[in-house]
Amino acid sequence: MNGSSAAHHHRRLQLPYLSVILAVAVLVATVNGGEFxxxxxxxxxxxxxxxxxxxxxxxxxxxxxxxxxxxxxxxxxxxxxxxxxxxxxxxxxxxxxxxxxxxxxxxxxxxxxxxxxxxxxxxxxxxxxxxxxxxxxxxxxxxxxxxxxxxxxxxxxxxxxxxxxxxxxxxxxxxxxxxxxxxxxxxxxxxxxxxxxxxxxxxxxxxxxxxxxxxxxxxxERCPWWLVIKATGAPGHGAKLYDNTAMENLLKSIESVRRFRAAQFDLVKAGLKAEGEVISVNMVFLKAGTPSPSGFVMNLQPSEAQAGFDIRVPPTMDAVSLERRIAEEWAPASRNMTFELGQFKHKVSVFxxxxxxxxxxxxxxxxxxxxxxxxxxxxxxxxxxxxxxxxxxxxxxxxxxxxxxxxxxxxxxxxxxxxxxxxxxxxxxxxxxxxxxxxxxxxxxxxxxxxxxxxxxxxx
Structure with missing residues (x-):
């Protein structure tokens, strides 16, 4: 066999070997998770x-x-x-x-x-x-x-x-x-x-x-406190002005909460604190009024009113001072108000x-x-x-x-x-x-x- 014939024969022998190598490579890739x-x-x-x-x-x-x-x-x-x-x-x-x-x-x-x-x-x-x-x-x-x-x-x-x-x-x-x-x-x-x-x-x-x-x-992360404030007062005619009605007292609390929320939010807006570093308070429900078949009785001031708040407290904040604020400012007993927090509603400890x-x-x-x-x-x-x-x-x-x-x-x-x-x-x-x-x-x-x-x- 001359040199050129031998070279041609060698090239023909390479083709099947190349196919085998490629097949093995594909198999290895599949086994190793290539298809995945x-x-x-x-x-x-x-x-x-x-x-x-x-x-x-x-x-x-x-x-x-x-x-x-x-x-x-x-x-x-x-x-x-x-x-x-x-x-x-x-x-x-x-x-x-x-x-x-x-x-x-x-x-x-x-x-x-x-x-x-x-x-x-x-x-x-x-x-x-x-x-x-x-x-x-x-x-x-x-x-x-x-x-x-x-x-x-x-x-x-x-x-x-x-x-x-x-x-x-x-x-x-x-x-x-x-x-x-x-x-x-x-x-x-x-x-x-x-x-x-x-x-x-x-x-x-x-x-x-x-x-x-x-x-x-x-x-x-901020710890969730779910607060419900309840106000009570004597019911009365819708045309009469009373002191310390349930709705009046609850509105005072809502306004106090709103001012606190605004002050916290201002820190975020000014770039002084991140959202997670302030106490957030959002009112999530308001429950009041005397139901009637057509909606609510319009000439009767209700004896009870409630508002629910989703509060988020960073673990870096003073939780004791917030609890004091709730008891003394947001829901003071002196205004015929009570609140549920902790045992009755969700409260996650900051510790x-x-x-x-x-x-x-x-x-x-x-x-x-x-x-x-x-x-x-x-x-x-x-x-x-x-x-x-x-x-x-x-x-x-x-x-x-x-x-x-x-x-x-x-x-x-x-x-x-x-x-x-x-x-x-x-x-x-x-x-x-x-x-x-x-x-x-x-x-x-x-x-x-x-x-x-x-x-x-x-x-x-």
Whole structure:
């Protein structure tokens, strides 16, 4: 055989070998999750989750739980369904670490969403419509907070495909009922024997979208106080002027509350304080009058009148002085007024079980905070100033135990649309958030705590 013939024969032999190599490459990619890590597949899973209607008052919790478990199975994560209250399943996933003696990481999210007024949406709220021109995914829960729950799982998928194995155990909890207080979800979970055995060292929970390029981190949240003020007085003819009628006394209280609210709001408007740093007060109901078949009796002054207020108190504020203001100024007994707060209406303490303000250290004294900031920057994310969350999340139930809990949702350059019509999250922002969580989970799950003196530990 001459040289040219031999060369021709060699080239012919290469073709089948090349086909085999390509086939093996495709197989390896598939085995390693290539078919699952394609961006279109990632977005498709997000849409599947969003299409499960978990809105109150009848959230389809079981369908959501089945979906979460199916995704967990594709990642070979351990899973269990807990039902502290029948009909309200909590999904708990586990990615075992190499050292089970180390405190674990808990990534928390809630499966329920608030109701949507369908007729006021441009796209049906549970269709998870992807606008191809803008890249926006319209759905109830796209920001609050089904995005975060799925981003945790997608980040773990990427870490597994890279060969990463966690040193610390990573747990993921998908809890019910956050939008109606979390009493049958995160609260019962945090108080359970199951949670105690998990040896949790830090909790990540939800944050808020940021209209700027800076991500928002939350180290505390305002505690809800639900106040009802009741005024009483002698009933009388609608034409007569009386002193201290129920309505007159209640109106005096409402005006006093309004002045306080305005003063707090002025601090925010002037840029002196963030929204989460002031006490917010909003009247949510007014109940008075004597009903009649056609509405209300117009010539009769009522003997009772009530007003309800949603108050949010930062853990940095003096709660005792606020309680004194309520008793002495907003609902004084001298004006025939009473109020319900605490035992009868919802009141969350501004202190944890150790008597300390219910907040998480947001500086270098807290290694979890420092690790989080470093991980976000490593993934090319930018950070704003640490904040107090203006509303309430399930994080409070973990902070009450003295655990560090940080609120964070990786949504930058995104309008804040939680609980709003046409809630959306851009697909590119969603994908970027997965990279952010990949960096965070890797940093947290690899963390080796250095020896500290007792005083340093107390600061945490």
């Amino acid at each position: 890590t394609d961006s279109s597949a990632i977005i498709s899973r997000f849409q599947q989750y969003l299409r499960i209607n978990t809105a109150h008052p009848e959230p389809n919790y079981y369908k959501a739980a089945d979906f979460i478990v199916s995704v967990a199975n594709s990642l070979s994560l351990e899973s269990q369904i807990l039902e502290f209250v029948k009909g309200k399943p909590l999904v708990l996933l586990k990615w075992p670490g190499r050292d089970s003696s180390l405190p674990s990481i808990l990534l928390n999210s809630h499966t329920d969403v608030v109701p949507a007024e369908h007729e006021k949406w441009a796209h049906a709220p549970f269709d998870a419509h992807l606008d191809t021109s803008s890249g926006h995914i319209y759905a109830r829960g796209s920001q609050d907070m089904k995005c975060v729950g799925l981003q945790y799982l997608e980040a773990i998928r990427k870490l597994q495909n890279s060969g990463f194995r966690p040193l610390r155990t990573v747990y993921l909890s998908f809890v019910p009922d956050e939008e109606i207080g979390g009493f049958d979800g995160a609260k019962k979970f945090a108080d359970s024997e199951v949670f105690k055995k998990m040896n949790v060292g830090v909790v990540l929970d939800e944050g808020l979208a940021s209209p700027t390029e800076n991500y928002r981190l939350f180290y505390a 944890d079980k150790f008597g300390k303000p219910i907040l998480t250290s947001a500086d270098s004294s807290n290694p979890w905070w420092a690790l989080l900031e470093e991980a976000i920057r490593n993934a090319n994310g930018k950070l704003g100033k640490p904040e107090i969350f203006p509303a309430s999340t399930d994080a409070r139930y973990f902070r009450e135990l003295g655990l560090p809990a940080i609120g964070f949702s990786p949504m930058s350059n995104t309008p804040i649309l939680l609980h709003d019509h046409n809630e959306f999250l851009n697909k590119d922002e969603y994908l970027k958030g997965i990279d952010i969580y990949e960096s965070i989970i890797k940093g947290y799950a690899s963390y080796v705590e250095h020896l500290k003196d007792e005083a340093s530990r107390d600061e945490l």
